[in-house]
Amino acid sequence: MIEWRWHLVWELAPRFVDAAGKTLLAAGGGYSIAVVLGLVLVLAQRTRFHPLTFAVREFVELIRSTPLLLQVFFVFYVGPQFGLVLSPWTAGLIAIGLHYGAYLSEVYRGGIESVPAGQWEAAKALNLSVVRTYRRIVIPQALPPAISGMGNYLVGIFKDTPMLSVIGVTELMHTATAVGAESYRYLEPYTMVGAIFLAISLPAAYLISRFEKWVRRTLGMVK
Amino acid sequence: MTEDMSRYPLHLEGDDVPMVRFRNVTKRYGPLVVLNQLDLDVSTGEMVTIIGPSGSGKTTVLRMLMTLETIDSGVIYVDGEPLTHMERNGQLLPASSKHIRRIRSKIGMCFQHFNLFPHMTALGNCMEGLVQVLGLSRREAEERSMELLDMVGLAEKRDEHPSRLSGGQQQRVAIARALAMRPKVMLFDEVTSALDPEVISEVTNVIRRLVGAHDLTMLMVTHQMGFAKEISDRVCFFFNGAVEEQGTPTKLFENPERERTQQFLNAVLDAN
Numbered sequence: 001m002i003e004w005r006w007h008l009v010w011e012l013a014p015r016f017v018d019a020a021g022k023t024l025l026a027a028g029g030g031y032s033i034a035v036v037l038g039l040v041l042v043l044a045q046r047t048r049f050h051p052l053t054f055a056v057r058e059f060v061e062l063i064r065s066t067p068l069l070l071q072v073f074f075v076f077y078v079g080p081q082f083g084l085v086l087s088p089w090t091a092g093l094i095a096i097g098l099h100y101g102a103y104l105s106e107v108y109r110g111g112i113e114s115v116p117a118g119q120w121e122a123a124k125a126l127n128l129s130v131v132r133t134y135r136r137i138v139i140p141q142a143l144p145p146a147i148s149g150m151g152n153y154l155v156g157i158f159k160d161t162p163m164l165s166v167i168g169v170t171e172l173m174h175t176a177t178a179v180g181a182e183s184y185r186y187l188e189p190y191t192m193v194g195a196i197f198l199a200i201s202l203p204a205a206y207l208i209s210r211f212e213k214w215v216r217r218t219l220g221m222v223k
Numbered sequence: 224m225t226e227d228m229s230r231y232p233l234h235l236e237g238d239d240v241p242m243v244r245f246r247n248v249t250k251r252y253g254p255l256v257v258l259n260q261l262d263l264d265v266s267t268g269e270m271v272t273i274i275g276p277s278g279s280g281k282t283t284v285l286r287m288l289m290t291l292e293t294i295d296s297g298v299i300y301v302d303g304e305p306l307t308h309m310e311r312n313g314q315l316l317p318a319s320s321k322h323i324r325r326i327r328s329k330i331g332m333c334f335q336h337f338n339l340f341p342h343m344t345a346l347g348n349c350m351e352g353l354v355q356v357l358g359l360s361r362r363e364a365e366e367r368s369m370e371l372l373d374m375v376g377l378a379e380k381r382d383e384h385p386s387r388l389s390g391g392q393q394q395r396v397a398i399a400r401a402l403a404m405r406p407k408v409m410l411f412d413e414v415t416s417a418l419d420p421e422v423i424s425e426v427t428n429v430i431r432r433l434v435g436a437h438d439l440t441m442l443m444v445t446h447q448m449g450f451a452k453e454i455s456d457r458v459c460f461f462f463n464g465a466v467e468e469q470g471t472p473t474k475l476f477e478n479p480e481r482e483r484t485q486q487f488l489n490a491v492l493d494a495n
């Protein structure tokens with residue numbers, strides 16, 4: 001029977017706090033890219049320029065149909081063969097940004113399609129330009145229905161950051177594995193990783209649902 | 224199938240240029256011909272009401288004028304200029320979006336289901352086009368919006384969101400919002416159809432006050448025959464995508480010439 005060693009936990013704590021920070025940084029950075037990229041993708045899909053809409057739709061399908069791990073490897077290992085040498089961090093952020101950007105574009109699409117046609121027509125009757133119609137009328141209304149999906153993917157991206165350990169990003173998983181290799185202790189490091197993920201995911205999910213209600217109220221969209 | 228456009232004038236000129244002119248306008252959805260070579264003029268300051276059976280193309284007429292629908296042939300003129308087309312080297316070509324935006328600024332519309340922006344207050348709804356399209360300062364926009372909210376009797380609801388307004392109030396805000404843009408032509412598509420009977424008069428009273436005031440030209444689709452009779456300068460009876468009969472309210476409602484008009488009016492009277 002292997003016993004739990006608290007002293008190891010205290011010893012490792014500083015390293016894990018640092019690694020947790022990096023995990024959050026990877027999740028936050030990747031998500032920031034995804035949030036913006038998703039918007040670009042969905043708007044590109046809605047233009048009337050068919051080659052563009054076709055290319056973007058195929059790209060989104062491609063990303064959604066292949067594993068994230070493969071995409072991480074692709075950016076990191078295949079990139080250099082085309083002269084694109086990236087640090088693990090840059091490659092990792094690009095890969096998860098692309099991956100989640102594709103998923104978020106679908107969330108946005110759902111949000112945009114939930115805005116009734118009458119809203120577009122009223123905007124047109126007021127002679128609002130297309131850009132202003134998106135910015136002032138459609139996106140604010142597309143947001144509340146999109147928030148829960150956006151929140152799910154925020155938690156999802158956080159949980160997927162361990163994928164970046166395989167290319168050497170020193171986040172939590174990478175740190176736990178390193179500790180295991182140094183000390184031959186696996187129970188404490190991996191348990192700590194699990195506890196940290198849990199301690200962040202659960203409150204995040206709660207805060208997201210609070211945020212969704214707050215946005216709806218702020219936009220005056222509660223009955 | 225391209226139409227020979229040379230038979231249409233590039234501009235309307237003369238003493239009695241109508242505010243709105245449909246010339247030979249056809250609209251199809253696939254095989255369905257919704258408007259069939261429609262000719263219709265509306266003079267400046269005139270209130271014209273469109274009545275007719277469901278599916279006869281009444282809404283489509285307004286939507287084409289608001290540029291929410293394209294047309295398949297013919298030309299629509301607004302204030303003497305083509306709306307659907309523009310002049311290039313002495314020829315009428317399909318209008319660019321810039322041209323459409325310029326002419327569209329002369330037209331305002333109110334919808335059956337109001338279509339207020341739910342994330343903006345009553346005041347915000349009215350100010351939106353003034354600030355974002357006309358480029359007014361927020362202060363000027365607020366001032367003008369408040370004048371109109373006051374006119375429709377909703378000044379004290381300025382800070383309410385649409386979800387907290389009754390249908391009649393929402394429609395009055397929608398009218399204020401459209402009028403704030405100072406259009407020359409106002410379109411009303413069954414603006415009382417979605418309302419509870421007891422609040423219909425709130426909205427019709429506002430429209431009543433617009434008639435004669437300014438020289439606003441109005442085109443209204445309605446199922447309220449009494450209101451149409453009372454308020455219109457002219458009533459058009461639509462049937463199968465064309466004007467079957469038109470005339471003063473007295474003539475059309477009391478002495479309809481065409482059999483289809485009589486049948487329609489009898490059916491409507493029976494229903495009431």
Ligand SMILES: Nc1ncnc2c1ncn2[C@@H]1O[C@H](COP(=O)(O)OP(=O)(O)OP(=O)(O)O)[C@@H](O)[C@H]1O
Pocket residue numbers: 252255257275276277278279280281282283284
């Ligand atoms: N987007 C569309 N696609 C296909 N058919 C359409 C479309 N819009 C309207 N139609 C058809 O065009 C015809 C005319 O429609 P329109 O809405 O102008 O009728 P209406 O006279 O306003 O009728 P109602 O009194 O019911 O409002 C109808 O047969 C309708 O089904």
Ligand SMILES: [Mg+2]
Pocket residue numbers: 281282283413444
């Ligand atoms: Mg209709």
